[in-house]
Amino acid sequence: MHNNGTRFATLTLTLALGLGIAGQIQAEQVTVPVGTQADRSHASFPENGMSQKAVEERWGPPQEIRQPVGQPPISQWHYPDFIVYFEGDTVLHTVMKRSR
Template identity: 55%
Template sequence: MKKNRILLGVLALSATLTLFPAASAVAEEIRVPVGTQADRDQANVPGTGMSQASVRASWGAPLEIQGPVGQPPISQWHYPTFVVYFENDRVIHTVLKHNR
């Protein structure tokens, strides 16, 4: 008896989804490759391998410094339009800030 109720429930659900396909969810996936999320060619940002002294000489003092933390020591220098990540005293990555 219990098997019949389960079977009827499955059939009813199947019929509902067949009759009302709009009831099922539909989503669109948009992929944006990381390299095309910002026009890095026109961005004047510190390059990988630059020293902290050369970054400070070219862009001035940062608005905020976080770190260093961890091993190897990683620190962040925050500027108005980008954040520079250092390992020891060398740039390992620069991230552009989102324009609001």
């Protein structure tokens, strides 16, 4: 019987120590400033599948054009608020620039 009492006391002490340590653990909160988050829901930007001609008709000529690289050839059109990536003549993806 003494053996069971010792086991119970050891288990109780172990649990108490474990709970004491666990009670001191805190989660770290990560925050991202609002200015670095792009809200695509209110933005107007080229959609996947659009042609270069349609993009230029809607948003005008880009500020900068980076010529195609790689295979398949991927080019970039830079606008003030976003960059359009084209595969050939077709919009592959649009990335919004970070607000400053």
